[in-house]
Amino acid sequence: MSFSLYVHIPWCQSKCPYCDFNSHAAASWPEHQYTATLIAELERRAAMAPFAGERIKTIFFGGGTPSLFDPKSIGAIIDAAARIFGIDSGAEITLEANPGTVNAEKLRGMRAAGVNRISFGAQSFNDATLKFLGRIHTADETREAAKLAHRAGFDRLNLDLIFAVPGQTVADILFDIESAVGLEPDHISAYNLTFEEGTAFFTDLKRGRIKQLPTDEQAAMYATVREEIPRRGYPMYEISNYAPPGHEARHNLAYWRGESYIGIGAGAHSYARDGQGGRRWWNEKFPARYIAAIEERGLAEAGSENVDETSSQGEFVFLNLRLRDGFALRDFHDRFGRNFECIFGATATPLFNDGLLTLDRGRIKLTDRGLEMADSVFAEFV
Numbered sequence: 001m002s003f004s005l006y007v008h009i010p011w012c013q014s015k016c017p018y019c020d021f022n023s024h025a026a027a028s029w030p031e032h033q034y035t036a037t038l039i040a041e042l043e044r045r046a047a048m049a050p051f052a053g054e055r056i057k058t059i060f061f062g063g064g065t066p067s068l069f070d071p072k073s074i075g076a077i078i079d080a081a082a083r084i085f086g087i088d089s090g091a092e093i094t095l096e097a098n099p100g101t102v103n104a105e106k107l108r109g110m111r112a113a114g115v116n117r118i119s120f121g122a123q124s125f126n127d128a129t130l131k132f133l134g135r136i137h138t139a140d141e142t143r144e145a146a147k148l149a150h151r152a153g154f155d156r157l158n159l160d161l162i163f164a165v166p167g168q169t170v171a172d173i174l175f176d177i178e179s180a181v182g183l184e185p186d187h188i189s190a191y192n193l194t195f196e197e198g199t200a201f202f203t204d205l206k207r208g209r210i211k212q213l214p215t216d217e218q219a220a221m222y223a224t225v226r227e228e229i230p231r232r233g234y235p236m237y238e239i240s241n242y243a244p245p246g247h248e249a250r251h252n253l254a255y256w257r258g259e260s261y262i263g264i265g266a267g268a269h270s271y272a273r274d275g276q277g278g279r280r281w282w283n284e285k286f287p288a289r290y291i292a293a294i295e296e297r298g299l300a301e302a303g304s305e306n307v308d309e310t311s312s313q314g315e316f317v318f319l320n321l322r323l324r325d326g327f328a329l330r331d332f333h334d335r336f337g338r339n340f341e342c343i344f345g346a347t348a349t350p351l352f353n354d355g356l357l358t359l360d361r362g363r364i365k366l367t368d369r370g371l372e373m374a375d376s377v378f379a380e381f382v
């Protein structure tokens with residue numbers, strides 16, 4: 001069975017105050033050494049169960065800011081993946097990019113290297129909002145980057161938006177949506193701003209320097225996003241993701257469907273399905289420690305856990321419920337050999353009664369109200 005490959009590039013030009021990803025602000029980075037280390041990790045994984053002999057069906061370069069890397073480095077990693085494992089023909093190969101880090105030459109280079117999908121962190125088309133979010137780019141730079149990406153041959157283009165930023169209004173969100181759609185992406189992601197522990201925004205919030213929008217305003221913005229993006233030709237297929245049929249992010253679909261993936265690079269997570277359960281592991285978080293670990297022992301695992309059948313059943317439910325189409329009861333039975341009702345009947349009944357879940361032609365899905373309270377629904381299955 002083929003699997004997905006995630007490649008983590010951990011550096012950024014500066015750290016955005018809301019970001020809790022494993023990203024490190026740097027003026028320079030050991031690109032050559034890190035690329036060689038990623039390839040060494042890939043070689044080691046190819047020699048081990050359970051991925052030995054399997055092919056790759058999607059690749060995702062995330063970060064951090066992968067677009068800081070030279071296309072030659074990205075190309076070397078793709079070539080190595082093809083040589084070491086083999087890549088399915090037509091595989092989706094995505095690169096996350098910051099609009100402030102690309103030009104025509106870099107985008108052409110990435111396309112020639114084999115990348116066939118670009119995901120720009122646009123976030124907003126209001127320069128004051130971008131500044132507040134600590135972004136290094138302007139709205140005009142995003143517009144230019146999207147045009148250049150199309151010209152470089154990227155038919156598949158995602159734009160990320162962030163909503164519920166302090167001070168934002170529903171009209172601002174509409175403007176962002178209009179602006180994004182005007183750039184003709186084939187996919188839009190729209191995320192509610194969160195204030196995660198450890199971020200600068202979290203500290204600002206605790207110290208009263210910034211204020212979160214009231215919950216009802218956040219819900220109104222999410223409702224606007226859910227209605228207005230689909231109205232423009234991008235149906236919602238996941239809690240935060242919108243695309244015409246056939247343009248969904250295949251790499252992310254693999255995560256939501258609980259399929260196997262290898263993550264290589266600093267702090268990257270991996271998951272290998274095994275029978276009814278699986279194993280999850282994660283790498284050393286800091287780039288220098290990651291590189292040192294691979295150089296010393298070929299692997300950089302900092303921790304791992306076995307996912308038993310019970311946890312795996314819960315994960316299957318809450319990951320698939322992220323999808324607008326939910327999951328088929330039959331698929332649950334095929335995967336675990338038992339009926340959903342036998343295992344989760346007592347948990348799910350109150351959620352149906354409260355109008356958070358619905359059963360539609362053999363599929364269980366979140367209702368609109370369930371979408372707004374998704375985290376509390378998911379918590380019931382953890």
Ligand code: SF4
Pocket residue numbers: 011012014015016019020021023063064065098121
């Ligand atoms: S560019 Fe992206 S990964 Fe880097 S700090 Fe900002 S949000 Fe985080």
